[in-house]
Amino acid sequence: MAEPAISAGQVSSANQSGTPAYTKALTLLASLFFMWGFITVINNTLLPHLRSVFELNYTQTTLIESVWFIAYFVASIPSAKLIERIGYQKALVTGLLIMAAGAMGMTLAASLPSYYVTLVMLFVIASGITLLQVAANPYVAVIGSPETASSRLNLVQAMNSAGTMFAPIFGAYLILGRTKGGTSEAGTVLTQAERLADAQSTILPYAMVAVALVILAIIIARFPLPSIGSATSRASKEERKKHSLWKHRNLVFGVPAIFIYLIAEIGVANLFVNFVAQPDIAGLTFEKAGHYLTFLWGGMMVGRFVGSAIMVRVRAETVLAAFSIGAFLVMLVTVFTSGPMAMWALILVGFFHSIMFPTIFTLGIRGLGPLTEEGSGLLIMAIAGGALVVVQGWMADIYGLQLSFLLTAACELYVLFYALWGSKVTNPLSMPTAEDDDKGERAATVQPAAS
Numbered sequence: 458m459a460e461p462a463i464s465a466g467q468v469s470s471a472n473q474s475g476t477p478a479y480t481k482a483l484t485l486l487a488s489l490f491f492m493w494g495f496i497t498v499i500n501n502t503l504l505p506h507l508r509s510v511f512e513l514n515y516t517q518t519t520l521i522e523s524v525w526f527i528a529y530f531v532a533s534i535p536s537a538k539l540i541e542r543i544g545y546q547k548a549l550v551t552g553l554l555i556m557a558a559g560a561m562g563m564t565l566a567a568s569l570p571s572y573y574v575t576l577v578m579l580f581v582i583a584s585g586i587t588l589l590q591v592a593a594n595p596y597v598a599v600i601g602s603p604e605t606a607s608s609r610l611n612l613v614q615a616m617n618s619a620g621t622m623f624a625p626i627f628g629a630y631l632i633l634g635r636t637k638g639g640t641s642e643a644g645t646v647l648t649q650a651e652r653l654a655d656a657q658s659t660i661l662p663y664a665m666v667a668v669a670l671v672i673l674a675i676i677i678a679r680f681p682l683p684s685i686g687s688a689t690s691r692a693s694k695e696e697r698k699k700h701s702l703w704k705h706r707n708l709v710f711g712v713p714a715i716f717i718y719l720i721a722e723i724g725v726a727n728l729f730v731n732f733v734a735q736p737d738i739a740g741l742t743f744e745k746a747g748h749y750l751t752f753l754w755g756g757m758m759v760g761r762f763v764g765s766a767i768m769v770r771v772r773a774e775t776v777l778a779a780f781s782i783g784a785f786l787v788m789l790v791t792v793f794t795s796g797p798m799a800m801w802a803l804i805l806v807g808f809f810h811s812i813m814f815p816t817i818f819t820l821g822i823r824g825l826g827p828l829t830e831e832g833s834g835l836l837i838m839a840i841a842g843g844a845l846v847v848v849q850g851w852m853a854d855i856y857g858l859q860l861s862f863l864l865t866a867a868c869e870l871y872v873l874f875y876a877l878w879g880s881k882v883t884n885p886l887s888m889p890t891a892e893d894d895d896k897g898e899r900a901a902t903v904q905p906a907a908s
Contacts, residue, residue, distance in 0.1 A: 482682055487616040488673060489549065489593050493586045494620030495627070496556065496666065497525075498726070498754065502628025502747045503659070505730045509743075510656045511572045515728070515858065519850030522727050524576050526719070526843035528583035533838060536591040546682045548592040553674035555585030560667035563659060570656035618758040622751055629747030631662040700828055700886060708832045710879030711821025714872060716842030718813050721784075721868035723843040724861075725806055728850075729753060732803060732858055739800045749800070753807040760811025768816075777816045778876035781869050784809035788866040792859055799859070806865070813872060820875075824885035 508518045540548040559581030566574040702708055733739045733746040741749075760780075767776050787809065790802035818836055825832045852861040 479683075482680065485677065485680055486549075486593055489553075489589055490617040491620040492553075492556075492670065492673065493589055494617035495624045496560075496582060496620075497586065498621040498624035499628045499632075499662075499666075502625055502632055502730065502743075502750070505734070505743045505746075506632050506655065506659070507572070507575065508731070510570060513572070515731075515850040515853035515861075516847060517572075517850075518731075519724075519727060519847045519853075521576060521579060522723055523844040523847040524580050525583045526723070526841050526846075528580050529587050530838060530841035530844070532584040532587040533591060536588040539588065540592050545592050546677065548588060550674045550678045552585045552588035552592065553670050553677070555588065556582050557585075557667045557670035557674065559583075559585060560663045560670060563663040564667075567656050567659045567663070570653065618754070618761070621754040622758065625747050625750040625754070627662065629744050629750075631665075632659055702825075702828055702832060702835070704884045705825060705828075705832070706883040707823055707880045708821050708825065708835070710875055711817055712835050712839045714817045714875040714879065715814065715821070715836050715839035716845075717868045717871045718810075718817060719840055719842035720845050720848070721865045722810050722813075723846045724849040724865055725803065725810070726750070726753065727846055728853065728858060728861070729803060732862075733800050735858065737795045738859075739797060749804065752804045756804060756807035757811040760808040761815075763808075764812035764816070773816050773820060774876050774880050776812065777820070777880075778873055780809045780812055781873040781876060784813075785866055785869040785873070788862055788869060792862050792866070803862075809869075817872070817875065817880075820880040823880075824882040828886065 503521075505518075507513060507521065511517075536548070536552075539551070543551070559578045562578035562581060563575065566578055729750055730743055730746045733749055734741050734743055739746065739749075764776055764780065784806050787802045787805045791799050791806070794802070821836050822832045849861045849864050852864060
């Protein structure tokens with residue numbers, strides 16, 4: 458799998474001259490963003506399925522998603538070291554194959570069936586996605602002209618959103634729609650034979666996913682992706698030693714802002730189907746409730762377009778504050794009302810959540826200068842906050858599912874605090890050189906897709 462050595466400048470020049478190879482490469486890489494968005498969100502329909510199969514409480518159910526996000530924390534540094542050793546193209550192929558192995562492992566977990574094997578295999582899949590995240594984002598950023606790096610990343614992230622919107626439909630039909638638990642009213646008790654049959658229903662969809670991932674890995678392995686050479690090298694160590702990350706308020710408060718926001722986003726997505734299926738909310742089957750999950754993710758996509766347009770004229774901090782207030786209010790409606798109003802309020806929070814991750818991320822690295830890459834790394838590690846969704850599962854078991862969304866409302870208040878005060882820049886450093894600025898932009902745009 459040869460990688461022709463091409464510098465960032467050569468990549469830019471070639472792309473500007475209209476060489477079609479880079480357009481084809483970008484199109485191919487966009488499929489990666491679609492796949493990891495798809496596989497991440499399919500968990501939202503998998504969770505109510507596993508809850509009925511294994512008779513899990515909410516704590517055990519949300520632990521599944523916690524394992525998923527722990528993988529982000531555990532696998533990110535090894536992923537970076539692996540990329541340094543084998544290069545970006547081989548890392549992309551390796552990430553896809555790891556994901557395929559985890560998907561095939563899910564068929565084993567369904568055959569047994571085993572809750573603990575399921576946890577292990579989901580951790581394997583998430584580790585593969587982490588490797589793709591670490592490799593694909595900076596690669597996309599430098600595969601063309603630096604001036605259009607943000608445009609390219611927005612394009613492939615739109616494919617990620619497409620994956621998140623398609624996944625609930627896939628899961629509703631091929632997982633929930635083919636099971637007794639998925640097509641029955643909430644609270645239906647399954648027999649041992651029915652639970653075994655329901656467990657085996659995930660074999661086909663995960664086998665399909667595994668085959669698709671292997672095919673994509675083969676295509677990328679054979680595609681002549683250009684090497685980006687030293688384009689992603691870090692700022693000089695000597696320059697970074699002169700400064701401290703901890704003197705920058707916007708980063709110090711930005712890391713917990715990302716961490717806390719992920720608790721809110723993942724908690725809503727994971728418990729959405731169970732919440733909507735409750736008799737006093739919408740009384741839907743899990744299958745039908747899964748279809749409404751598409752509206753939640755669709756709202757996030759629409760919100761990104763709306764928020765982006767508003768930020769052309771309005772400061773990002775102001776927009777973030779407005780969206781956090783909106784999210785807080787709709788969560789109060791979710792908690793203290795019932796019926797369709799509570800359901801649509803929870804759906805609407807997707808719109809208000811849409812801009813939070815990228816806006817917090819951008820505000821968090823502002824003014825860091827040569828420390829931009831280190832700051833970006835800390836913000837990316839904070840994605841592990843999604844693992845604490847298990848706290849909301851515990852609250853749902855103790856106080857009830859509806860009241861557990863007060864935790865989400867509290868998370869929105871921290872985001873509001875960050876927008877109004879925590880995001881203010883202190884001790885701004887001088888802007889990097891043109892070359893360093895390009896590297897800082899690429900570091901800033903390394904984002905997870907499910908957000």
